[in-house]
Amino acid sequence: MLRDALVDLIEERGFERPTVGEITERAMASRVAFYRNYRGKYHLVEQIFDEAIAALLGSMGDDGERPSIEHWAAFFEYVAEYQPLFGALFGKKGGPWFAAKKRSSLSNMVAQHLVPLPTSSGLVATLAGGMFVQAITWWPENGRPMSPYEIATRAGRLASTLITEVDRAPG
Structure with a gap:
């Protein structure tokens, strides 16, 4: 209910404007219940995004295997399943804080699971993470x-x- 309320408020007024009080009022939940689970709306959004990343990483297993297209398709299916939420967060009304968070999370995930290049992995992971953010943003928009x-x-x-x-580029 809190997620649905947050999505509705983001769609109506953008990410920055809604308060925890407005979120709990829309969700018909108490502020005490909200703060029992979350430190604030940023924490709520962070949890939602972290669940999406965990779903993707969970589908990859712990065997060090690089993700296949099926794993990425599962991630995009997760995005589609929670379309209103991701549309609100990744769209034009999402906040700059969330944009930085998602770019950082995806870059870290790429560095751990995709990029085999030790010397240039920071650059490659950042560029590839940004590319995935753009794909996730472009797709629902x-x-x-x-x-x-x-x-x-x-x-x-x-x-x-x-x-x-990048692997072919000289030193």
Whole structure:
């Protein structure tokens, strides 16, 4: 209920304006219940995004295997399942704090699970993380014109090309 209330308020007024009081009032929950679970609205949003990243990482397993297109498709399916939330957070009314958080989280995930380059992985991970953020942002803003599998395939190919090109670059 809190998530739904947050999404509605973000869609109506942007990320920065709604207060915890407005979120709890819209969700018909007490502030005490809210603060029992979250430190504030930033913490609530962070938890939601971290759950999406955990779902993606959980689908990869702990065997060190690089993620396949199926894993990325599962991530985009998660984004589609929670379309109103991600549309609000990743869209034009989302806050700059969240934009920085998602870029950082995806860059860290890319560095851990995709980039095999020890010397340039910071640059590659940052660029690939930013590319995935843009794909996640573009996809719902444009009415999800392709399936989760297709957007995952296209984003994965771009990331692979980026990694390959950096790997070929001289020292």
